[in-house]
Amino acid sequence: MPHYSSQSDDELLFRLRNGDEQAFATLYRRRQGAIYRFAVHMSGSAEVAEDITQEVFLALLREDCGFDPERGTLSGYLFGIARKLVLRGLERGRTDVPLESDSDDAAPRQLAVNDDPLAGLTQREAIEALRRAVQALPRRYREVVVLCDLEEVDYADAAVALGCPIGTVRSRMHRARALLLEKLNQDRKPRVAVDAWKPMRYAI
Amino acid sequence: MNCHEFWDDLPQKGGDISTAQAAHLAECAACAAQWTPQRALAAGLRSMGEEWRKVEAPPRVEAGLTAAFRAQAGLAARRRLRRAWWTPVFGWAAATAGTIALATVLIHGYQPAPVKPRTVASPRHTVQSPVEMAVLDADSDDDTSALGEGFVRLPNAPRIEPNEDYNVVRVEVPGSAMIDAGISLGEDRAAETVLADVALGPDGTPRAVRLVPDGGTN
Numbered sequence: 001m002p003h004y005s006s007q008s009d010d011e012l013l014f015r016l017r018n019g020d021e022q023a024f025a026t027l028y029r030r031r032q033g034a035i036y037r038f039a040v041h042m043s044g045s046a047e048v049a050e051d052i053t054q055e056v057f058l059a060l061l062r063e064d065c066g067f068d069p070e071r072g073t074l075s076g077y078l079f080g081i082a083r084k085l086v087l088r089g090l091e092r093g094r095t096d097v098p099l100e101s102d103s104d105d106a107a108p109r110q111l112a113v114n115d116d117p118l119a120g121l122t123q124r125e126a127i128e129a130l131r132r133a134v135q136a137l138p139r140r141y142r143e144v145v146v147l148c149d150l151e152e153v154d155y156a157d158a159a160v161a162l163g164c165p166i167g168t169v170r171s172r173m174h175r176a177r178a179l180l181l182e183k184l185n186q187d188r189k190p191r192v193a194v195d196a197w198k199p200m201r202y203a204i
Numbered sequence: 205m206n207c208h209e210f211w212d213d214l215p216q217k218g219g220d221i222s223t224a225q226a227a228h229l230a231e232c233a234a235c236a237a238q239w240t241p242q243r244a245l246a247a248g249l250r251s252m253g254e255e256w257r258k259v260e261a262p263p264r265v266e267a268g269l270t271a272a273f274r275a276q277a278g279l280a281a282r283r284r285l286r287r288a289w290w291t292p293v294f295g296w297a298a299a300t301a302g303t304i305a306l307a308t309v310l311i312h313g314y315q316p317a318p319v320k321p322r323t324v325a326s327p328r329h330t331v332q333s334p335v336e337m338a339v340l341d342a343d344s345d346d347d348t349s350a351l352g353e354g355f356v357r358l359p360n361a362p363r364i365e366p367n368e369d370y371n372v373v374r375v376e377v378p379g380s381a382m383i384d385a386g387i388s389l390g391e392d393r394a395a396e397t398v399l400a401d402v403a404l405g406p407d408g409t410p411r412a413v414r415l416v417p418d419g420g421t422n
Contacts, residue, residue, distance in 0.1 A: 016273070019277040021270070021273060021274065021277070024269075024270070024273050025266070025270065028266055028269060029266070032260060032261045032265070032266070033257065033259070033260040033261070035261075036259070036260060036261035036265075037256055037257075037259050037260075040259065049261070050261060050262060050264075050265055053261045053265050054265050054268060054269060057269050058269065058272060061269075061272065061273060061276055123251065126248055126251070127248075127251060127252045127255050130248050130249065130252045131252065134252075145249070149246070149249040149250070149253065150249060150252060150253040150256060151253065152253065170212060174211055177242060177245055177246075180245060181241050181242070181245055184245075
C-alpha cells in the first residue's frame with residue numbers, strides 16, 4: 001500500500017493516470033485550496049472559483065492535458081490553467097471584480113512614506129484592508145501578489161503559471177507592492193476624515 | 205550594492221536581509237524609507253495568506269470530480285476490455301505456437317547421437333519427429349506393420365509391435381550389409397555405401413532396415 005501523502009505530485013499524477021482514485025483524491029486535496037483561493041482572488045466570486053477549480057482538475061484527468069514535467073511543476077501548471085480560465089471568465093464578463101485597466105500607470109507616483117501602512121488597525125481590519133487593496137490591483141499585479149505573497153509560490157513556478165520570465169515576475173512584484181502601499185495610505189486618509197466627523201454625527 | 209540590486213535580491217518569503225543589504229540601507233536613505241513600510245506590508249500579506257489558507261473549495265467540488273474520475277476510469281477499463289477480448293487469445297496462441305516451434309527446433313538440433321547399430325556405419329540423421337513417424341507409419345507393410353514401407357526385419361530381431369516405441373535412424377551402410385539383411389541390391393553395388401533407414405527398438409537395438417529409394421537427400 002503506497003503512502004500517498006508522501007508521494008510527489010508527479011508520482012500521484014502517474015498513479016491517477018492508471019486509474020488510482022486514491023492518488024487523485026490525494027493530489028486534489030493537496031492542491032485544490034490554493035487553486036480555489038487564487039480563483040477567488042482573481043475573479044472575486046466564490047461561484048466562479050468553484051467552477052474554475054473543477055475545470056482545472058478535470059483538465060488534469062484528460063490524457064492530453066499537456067503537462068510537461070520538464071517545463072515546470074504540476075503546481076505551476078495548475079495555476080496556469082486556473083489563470084487562463086479566469087481570463088476567459090473576465091473576457092465573458094463573468095466576474096465580480098471590476099475590469100480595471102491593466103495600464104501600468106506610466107508615471108510612478110510618490111511612494112508611501114508611512115512606517116506601517118496597517119498601523120492602528122486590528123488584525124481583522126488589517127486583513128480586510130489588505131484584501132480590498134489586493135482586489136483593487138490591476139490584474140497583472142494582483143496575480144503575482146496572490147501567487148507569490150499569499151500562496152507563497154516561488155518565482156519560478158509563478159513564471160510558468162503566468163507564462164513570463166522570472167525577471168518580469170520580480171518587477172511586477174515590486175510594482176505591485178508599491179501600488180498596495182499607495183492604496184493602503186489612500187484608504188487611511190478617508191478613515192481619519194470619517195473618524196473626525198463621527199462626534200458631530202452622534203451629536204446631531 | 206546599488207538600489208536596484210538591493211530590491212532585486214530581497215528574499216521572496218520574508219526573512220532577514222543580508223549583511224550587504226543592511227549596509228546598503230544604512231547608507232541609502234531612500235531605500236531605508238521604502239524598506240520599513242515594505243517590510244510591514246510583507247508581514248501583513250503573510251498574515252492575510254495564513255488567514256486565507258483556511259479557505260478551500262466546497263466538498264461538492266471533490267464529489268463531482270471523484271464521480272468524473274470514476275466514470276472516466278470505468279470507460280477506460282471498458283475500452284481496454286473491448287480492445288482486449290481477442291488480444292490475449294491471439295497472444296497466447298502465438299506464444300504457444302512459437303514455443304512449440306522453438307522446442308521442435310531445439311529437440312532436433314540438440315538430439316543426442318543415436319545408438320550406432322553394429323550393422324551400419326556413419327549415422328547421418330535421426331528421424332524422430334512425429335510428422336516423419338506418421339509418414340513412416342502410413343507406409344507400413346506386413347512384417348513391419350508398425351514401420352514404413354520397404355522395411356525388412358533383420359534376421360533374429362524381434363518385430364516391432366504396433367504399440368511399441370521405436371526410432372528410425374538414417375545411416376550409411378555398405379551395400380553388402382543390405383544384401384545380407386535380405387534386401388535386393390545388385391551384386392555390383394555390394395561394395396558401395398548406400399543410405400538406409402534403420403528402425404531401432406526401445407532398447408536401442410536395430411530391428412528392421414530399408415534402402416532409401418532415391419539415395420536420400422537429408
